Amino acid sequence: MTDKNRLRIAVQKKGRLSDESIKLLKAIGVKLSIRDRLLIAHSTNLPIDLLLVRDDDIPGLVMDGIADLGFIGENELEEKMLERQASNEPAEYKTLKRLEYGGCRLSIAVPNEFDYKGLESLNQTKIATTYPYLLKRFLVANNINAQPVMLTGSVEVAPRAGIAEAICDLVSTGATLEANGLEEATEIFVSKAVLIQKSEALTAEKQKLVDTLLPRINGVMQAKESKYIMLHAPIAKLEEVKKLLPGAEDPTVLPLSENSDQAAIHVVSPENLFWETMEQLKALGCTSILVMPIEKMMG
């Protein structure tokens, strides 16, 4: 049972977005008790319930106000929006945050032996896809007369099965295309995971909870990029050392009790320190160069 007063978050039950979405929820302090095969998971420390569903259902659940929030790929979200707009169904939602996982692109691909010479080559073809609305929008915008063929799975085998001449599917590394003897012809949509909220106002308590969670997501994302850097540097080279440290206009410089020629430098860097930079620091006489991950950040 779900309680209407608990914030309901829709998350993909199993697939490319599940692990990262749940990892993010845990990182922002949501303790979860997830049991296999159950559709609902309760948080044990916050008034939050997870709806564990197929990703295709998440945009609709949020647009219909059944879920308050949802973690979803922009590709699914945009496809559902176009589908609903076509049938005049409600398609409203708010994007709270674009996330750093689920990165992929929706591309049209053709068999290696297809004589692809540009978009015109797609005229009079059938294109198999799970994303007919995104594909149709692209074809219309580019004045291509091709016919989308809807398949919910195994899109990559459609050309070999004689179902279509080309496909339109998600690509990340390109390994799936390669394994199926296909080549990317053109990219039509670039996607990442996003956190969305229903458009209708939440109760004051739920909104307050969302307003607490969102800065925590920002904190986790910011921390992931950042590093805590510590090193010992020759005092005579301090200015040169500072120039090599990313974003370190004003690092903490501490004297060393045993060595008056050197100082300890501590700095939170907004980006990672490359091996090349560490080598340059070493060449300047720096020692004990440490680059450490940061778990959380605030302020």
Ligand SMILES: Nc1ncnc2c1ncn2[C@@H]1O[C@H](COP(=O)(O)OP(=O)(O)OP(=O)(O)O)[C@@H](O)[C@H]1O
């Ligand atoms: N190779 C990939 N790399 C990164 N992200 C991806 C990749 N493939 C898909 N995604 C993103 O993850 C989402 C879910 O992909 P997945 O393959 O798990 O979906 P699915 O098979 O439709 O799962 P479900 O059973 O929930 O319907 C996609 O809609 C897309 O946003």
Ligand SMILES: O=P(O)(O)OC[C@H]1O[C@H](OP(=O)(O)OP(=O)(O)O)[C@H](O)[C@@H]1O
């Ligand atoms: O370019 P690549 O890195 O090969 O990734 C692309 C593949 O990843 C996704 O499928 P997934 O592996 O999630 O399996 P599914 O199709 O069974 O959902 C997507 O549907 C592609 O088939």
Ligand SMILES: [Mg+2]
């Ligand atoms: Mg799906």
